Amino acid sequence: MPAAALARTLDDLVPRLLAREPRAVARAITLCEDGGPAQRELIGRIYERTGRARVVGITGPPGSGKSTLVDRLVRLCRRRGETVGVVAVDPTSPFTGGAILGDRIRMQGHTTDSGVFIRSMATRGNLGGLSRASRDAVDVLDAAGFDWVLLETVGVGQAEVDVVRSVETVVVVTVPGLGDDIQAIKAGILEIADVFVINKADREGVDRTVRDLHMMLSLGEHGLWVPPILKTVASRDEGVAELAEAIGKHREWLAESGELLRRRRSHLRLRVEMILKERVVATADRVLGVDREVERGFAQHLDPYRVADRLFQGVVLEESRKGGEG
Ligand SMILES: Nc1nc2c(ncn2[C@@H]2O[C@H](COP(=O)(O)OP(=O)(O)OP(=O)(O)O)[C@@H](O)[C@H]2O)c(=O)[nH]1
Numbered sequence: 001m002p003a004a005a006l007a008r009t010l011d012d013l014v015p016r017l018l019a020r021e022p023r024a025v026a027r028a029i030t031l032c033e034d035g036g037p038a039q040r041e042l043i044g045r046i047y048e049r050t051g052r053a054r055v056v057g058i059t060g061p062p063g064s065g066k067s068t069l070v071d072r073l074v075r076l077c078r079r080r081g082e083t084v085g086v087v088a089v090d091p092t093s094p095f096t097g098g099a100i101l102g103d104r105i106r107m108q109g110h111t112t113d114s115g116v117f118i119r120s121m122a123t124r125g126n127l128g129g130l131s132r133a134s135r136d137a138v139d140v141l142d143a144a145g146f147d148w149v150l151l152e153t154v155g156v157g158q159a160e161v162d163v164v165r166s167v168e169t170v171v172v173v174t175v176p177g178l179g180d181d182i183q184a185i186k187a188g189i190l191e192i193a194d195v196f197v198i199n200k201a202d203r204e205g206v207d208r209t210v211r212d213l214h215m216m217l218s219l220g221e222h223g224l225w226v227p228p229i230l231k232t233v234a235s236r237d238e239g240v241a242e243l244a245e246a247i248g249k250h251r252e253w254l255a256e257s258g259e260l261l262r263r264r265r266s267h268l269r270l271r272v273e274m275i276l277k278e279r280v281v282a283t284a285d286r287v288l289g290v291d292r293e294v295e296r297g298f299a300q301h302l303d304p305y306r307v308a309d310r311l312f313q314g315v316v317l318e319e320s321r322k323g324g325e326g
């Protein structure tokens with residue numbers, strides 16, 4: 001899109017977005033997914049309007065009941081007259097995205113309510129891009145004035161961990177009886193959990209899981225905030241009010257302890273890194289082709305540093321060429 005056309009598009013879009021018009025919100029999130037100059041310019045225009053929403057990440061293994069919990073939280077907020085935006089990140093291919101469809105169907109109860117906006121985002125190519133785009137979508141919903149922004153991600157890979165690390169309160173969902181699962185949590189998510197939820201507490205083994213988590217928490221390092229461990233049965237709406245309360249308490253603690261500012265600074269850093277990585281890789285790919293260079297390196301038995309050096313030089317040359325033009 002030429003610069004003038006882009007400016008016109010945003011002149012039209014941004015005020016409607018700030019007025020929480022659903023179509024404008026949807027369009028803005030699509031711009032975030034597409035990446036490129038439109039999305040950059042958009043975030044630039046709305047960024048100063050962000051930082052008001054309570055942003056909560058809900059993460060955990062596939063099928064643990066995250067979407068059901070989100071749906072319950074949405075209902076609870078709406079009963080209180082608060083507005084909610086939801087971003088559900090689905091890291092699977094858009095072609096096998098059964099979960100996305102599931103989310104849409106399950107959450108359809110909210111489709112006629114303008115106080116709720118729900119969007120599923122799936123990967124288009126690289127996961128790093130998805131993390132960046134979904135975090136940008138949180139900014140869009142925040143700027144649009146939703147009181148709450150909920151971000152659902154499957155807690156598996158580093159990219160998802162990065163995206164939940166860039167929200168204020170992280171809820172980690174697990175289910176009873178997944179011994180190995182707790183190990184997986186330990187591997188990366190434990191350190192970032194602010195609230196633990198053992199969902200499907202109607203199932204066998206819930207007390208055991210509570211004990212295991214308590215044990216892990218007593219071993220691990222955490223600051224002044226000790227993450228509470230809650231039991232929920234999302235499908236029967238049990239424990240959800242307590243979850244909302246725990247999230248509220250955590251938010252209060254963040255504000256009072258000064259941790260909120262500290263986190264926001266580290267979130268900025270994390271996002272800057274995500275943007276840098278994505279941009280360097282994308283430029284390298286455009287200029288030389290990452291796959292092609294890897295293929296070449298493999299055939300010539302080059303070490304990874306040499307392959308990366310060559311690609312990085314391509315990026316530097318391209319940037320200085322662009323600098324010369326401007
Ligand atoms: N027994 C029981 N089933 C539940 C509970 N909460 C959710 N479920 C069921 O568990 C299944 C998965 O729930 P989802 O909410 O889709 O789980 P999810 O974590 O969002 O799944 P993905 O997004 O695919 O990772 C659904 O069939 C739910 O009805 C619960 O508390 N108890």
Ligand SMILES: [Mg+2]
Pocket residue numbers: 066067068088099103152
């Ligand atoms: Mg889900």
